[in-house]
Amino acid sequence: MGLRASSEISDGAGGAHGSGAAHGSGAAHGAEGADDRDGVHDVDGGVDGGVDDEDDEGDGDKMADMNDADDSAAADDADDLVGTPVMYVQSSVSGAAKILVVGPMGVGKTTLIGTVSEIKPLSTEATMTQAGARLDTAVRPSKITTTVALDFGRITLGGELVLYLFGTPGQQRFLPAWKDLARGALGALALVDTRDLEASFDAIGHLEDLDVPFSVAVNAFPDSVLHSEDDLRSALDLLPHTPLVICDAREHKSSVQALISLVSHLIETITEAS
Amino acid sequence: MNEPREERTTPAVRPYVITRGRAGSSRDELPWETLVMASGSAPPPDLQPEYRRIVDFCQGLLSVAEVAAHLGQPPAVVQVLLADLIDWGHIVARPPVRAAKRADRDLLRKVLDGLESKL
Numbered sequence: 583m584g585l586r587a588s589s590e591i592s593d594g595a596g597g598a599h600g601s602g603a604a605h606g607s608g609a610a611h612g613a614e615g616a617d618d619r620d621g622v623h624d625v626d627g628g629v630d631g632g633v634d635d636e637d638d639e640g641d642g643d644k645m646a647d648m649n650d651a652d653d654s655a656a657a658d659d660a661d662d663l664v665g666t667p668v669m670y671v672q673s674s675v676s677g678a679a680k681i682l683v684v685g686p687m688g689v690g691k692t693t694l695i696g697t698v699s700e701i702k703p704l705s706t707e708a709t710m711t712q713a714g715a716r717l718d719t720a721v722r723p724s725k726i727t728t729t730v731a732l733d734f735g736r737i738t739l740g741g742e743l744v745l746y747l748f749g750t751p752g753q754q755r756f757l758p759a760w761k762d763l764a765r766g767a768l769g770a771l772a773l774v775d776t777r778d779l780e781a782s783f784d785a786i787g788h789l790e791d792l793d794v795p796f797s798v799a800v801n802a803f804p805d806s807v808l809h810s811e812d813d814l815r816s817a818l819d820l821l822p823h824t825p826l827v828i829c830d831a832r833e834h835k836s837s838v839q840a841l842i843s844l845v846s847h848l849i850e851t852i853t854e855a856s
Numbered sequence: 857m858n859e860p861r862e863e864r865t866t867p868a869v870r871p872y873v874i875t876r877g878r879a880g881s882s883r884d885e886l887p888w889e890t891l892v893m894a895s896g897s898a899p900p901p902d903l904q905p906e907y908r909r910i911v912d913f914c915q916g917l918l919s920v921a922e923v924a925a926h927l928g929q930p931p932a933v934v935q936v937l938l939a940d941l942i943d944w945g946h947i948v949a950r951p952p953v954r955a956a957k958r959a960d961r962d963l964l965r966k967v968l969d970g971l972e973s974k975l
Contacts, residue, residue, distance in 0.1 A: 668922075670915070671891060675917060678952045698974070705925060706924045736922075739969075744891070744919075745971075746888070746919060763888065766889070842972060848964050
């Protein structure tokens with residue numbers, strides 16, 4: 583069951599996966615060139631996400647590992663274990679929490695998750711309600727299944743808590759996948775690309791419908807048009823208290839700060855309520 | 857995702873067969889972030905391979921989502937298998953923070969402090 587056969591990828595330009603591989607093995611992730619940047623974001627479902635400033639080689643390895651992860655469904659134990667080394671959670675950890683990273687295809691969800699995750703981002707399927715249909719390769723998977731690849735990462739906090747970040751595609755047809763994931767989530771970070779604000783409407787609408795508290799992070803692309811905060815808020819129809827930050831999903835500090843803005847907001851929300 | 861790859865990744869046994877059609881059943885599913893680990897109790901020799909694989913794999917703490925991703929099974933299937941293994945005492949779960957605790961200020965503070973320490 584091709585783990586990477588995500589609707590998110592197949593929904594986009596054909597060969598998105600292939601171009602992801604090209605970036606993973608070729609173009610240096612550390613490069614700041616606009617072309618490379620675009621590549622990364624065009625392939626949101628790809629594994630370029632692990633933008634790792636200090637270790638280009640590591641990214642190469644990551645790509646190889648993720649490719650192996652593709653194959654892990656091939657019912658071969660050895661491949662599974664060798665393909666993606668397991669990094670167990672510290673035994674001191676007593677609980678887990680999760681935050682959703684939501685947004686349209688190509689907005690940088692996987693990039694952000696890879697930037698902050700302590701494990702190489704993993705990918706799994708949200709639903710398998712049409713498991714059999716998936717095998718019909720004559721039709722593009724996105725047309726016939728509701729399966730969707732979700733990328734996720736992990737951060738251990740303070741030795742006793744792990745935080746999971748689940749990248750959740752925004753389109754309407756993925757809504758069933760949300761309900762399972764949203765249950766118990768602390769909140770969500772909604773990623774927005776100012777070059778295509780409308781693409782984020784669905785994701786933000788789902789969060790509101792499911793009553794998941796969220797903040798908005800604009801992933802700044804090199805060719806992003808600069809909007810005033812007021813314009814963005816108005817365009818996205820955000821409530822006054824919903825945080826709106828600018829971030830660079832490739833940068834660790836910037837991505838962590840986006841998460842901090844969300845959690846701070848969550849704390850403020852309960853403080854006000856109590 | 858070309859065709860050969862699609863074909864190669866066809867599982868030998870369809871996941872619904874493994875779980876006897878129970879994926880997505882009314883049974884309360886383990887949230888994806890639930891941490892699980894082998895209990896250390898020796899599984900019976902006749903345990904189905906799909907179950908044994910999970911027990912063998914869970915020698916340390918991992919989330920349901922990680923077990924699913926590493927084993928190449930959909931979480932909906934792994935949730936069911938893990939629930940059985942928990943019932944049988946071969947897997948123990950550390951419950952995730954439940955929805956009811958979403959508004960837990962102490963938890964959020966811990967998350968915030970933890971994130972700030974990553975800067």
